[in-house]
Amino acid sequence: MHFRWRTNPTVIAQYMNDSDVPRHSEVTLKPNEVCVVLENGKIVGSVSQTHMEVNPQIGFFGSLFGRANPVRSFMFAFTGPHSIMIQVRGVSDSGDEINCLLTLKVEITRETAPRLISFPANGNMTVQASHLVELLSPMTIATALEELRKLDSTTMRTAESSDDIMFALKSRLRGTLDSHGLLFRGGFITWSKTAAEQQLQHQHDLERIKIEQNAESSKKLIELENFVANEQRKHELSAQLSYSGVLAKEKAEMQLEMDRLLAAGQFDLQKFKQEQEIKDQQADAERNKMLKDAELAVEVAKLEAERQKHLASPAQEAKAEKMNKAMEMFEQVQARKQDRMQLENEQEQQRLEQHSKASQSTIDVLEKIAANSDDPQVQMEALKQLAELRKADVAGQKDAYNAND
Numbered sequence: 019m020h021f022r023w024r025t026n027p028t029v030i031a032q033y034m035n036d037s038d039v040p041r042h043s044e045v046t047l048k049p050n051e052v053c054v055v056l057e058n059g060k061i062v063g064s065v066s067q068t069h070m071e072v073n074p075q076i077g078f079f080g081s082l083f084g085r086a087n088p089v090r091s092f093m094f095a096f097t098g099p100h101s102i103m104i105q106v107r108g109v110s111d112s113g114d115e116i117n118c119l120l121t122l123k124v125e126i127t128r129e130t131a132p133r134l135i136s137f138p139a140n141g142n143m144t145v146q147a148s149h150l151v152e153l154l155s156p157m158t159i160a161t162a163l164e165e166l167r168k169l170d171s172t173t174m175r176t177a178e179s180s181d182d183i184m185f186a187l188k189s190r191l192r193g194t195l196d197s198h199g200l201l202f203r204g205g206f207i208t209w210s211k212t213a214a215e216q217q218l219q220h221q222h223d224l225e226r227i228k229i230e231q232n233a234e235s236s237k238k239l240i241e242l243e244n245f246v247a248n249e250q251r252k253h254e255l256s257a258q259l260s261y262s263g264v265l266a267k268e269k270a271e272m273q274l275e276m277d278r279l280l281a282a283g284q285f286d287l288q289k290f291k292q293e294q295e296i297k298d299q300q301a302d303a304e305r306n307k308m309l310k311d312a313e314l315a316v317e318v319a320k321l322e323a324e325r326q327k328h329l330a331s332p333a334q335e336a337k338a339e340k341m342n343k344a345m346e347m348f349e350q351v352q353a354r355k356q357d358r359m360q361l362e363n364e365q366e367q368q369r370l371e372q373h374s375k376a377s378q379s380t381i382d383v384l385e386k387i388a389a390n391s392d393d394p395q396v397q398m399e400a401l402k403q404l405a406e407l408r409k410a411d412v413a414g415q416k417d418a419y420n421a422n423d
Contacts, residue, residue: 023094031095031145033138052131054093098125102150108163114171119214122205133199177261206257
């Protein structure tokens with residue numbers, strides 16, 4: 019699978035973790051692309067199609083991606099040049115209106131690319147022209163107005179004034195651009211409101227495009243990149259042709275280049291947008307269908323669970339009822355057993371008491387005979403019967419005790 023990090027023609031740079039790149043993907047950088055490689059949060063080198071500056075053990079660029087390697091992250095960048103459009107409005111010292119569009123051209127090189135890390139460090143994982151507009155607008159507007167306020171409406175629109183403003187901007191913006199890995203490559207001023215609006219609208223339309231990861235879309239992205247480059251050049255030529263004071267020879271050369279660009283054919287951006295919108299609508303419809311199917315599946319599962327619960331309830335209730343009846347019968351049997359045992363114990367106790375009373379009466383008689391008889395043989399027989407009787411009483415009490423246990 020070929021992995022493409024750039025899915026929109028206006029994306030300047032993209033920060034990605036190793037896990038964001040599908041395993042076994044082929045990652046190829048074009049001549050105008052560069053990748054900064056970080057290991058455990060530290061920059062270890064930069065890679066391009068024709069140059070590689072990473073650990074020698076790593077090998078080809080594609081082998082950088084994989085779980086066996088250290089924890090890596092990547093800052094991909096499109097070298098450019100990139101057009102940064104900034105609206106400037108104000109009033110000159112002579113009272114003339116200032117309303118123009120400054121287009122600054124900036125570029126990234128393999129040497130400056132590591133400093134692009136300042137963007138993700140501030141929370142911007144994807145860097146687009148809008149981020150650079152936000153970064154450069156305050157100083158650009160202040161510098162441009164400082165120069166333009168000195169001029170009248172005619173002088174503002176000369177090639178010389180444009181060059182002076184670009185020279186001032188190059189000096190003022192150097193520190194900011196350098197710290198963010200960007201190089202100043204000139205620019206131009208568009209005074210036509212119609213042309214300025216057209217440029218801004220193109221930029222807005224392009225930012226909304228998303229290219230999918232497939233071969234057909236890759237071709238579309240190349241077409242879009244060529245379209246963007248051609249449009250930028252046409253806008254620049256148009257702006258320069260509108261300046262006053264341009265030499266006839268220079269104008270003729272610029273017009274010739276403009277004619278060549280126009281003759282090269284146009285990329286139908288509107289048609290492409292319509293196709294994208296249809297695809298987006300189809301994707302939304304498919305997502306909605308999948309969502310509804312999932313919701314339906316959940317509802318069906320709930321209903322089935324409820325049905326199984328209802329089916330199980332009668333059986334569970336019958337089982338519980340049977341268990342309760344069994345427990346009641348067991349308790350009743352145990353209660354009757356306890357009553358019977360208690361009755362038997364009481365009867366045995368009564369028998370023992372009666373036996374004890376009878377034995378005691380007999381013992382009293384035998385004791386009197388043994389004490390009062392004058393016949394030694396009679397006394398001996400009485401004592402013998404007393405011993406036997408007492409022995410029988412002890413045995414009876416022992417048996418009764420064991421029965422109670």
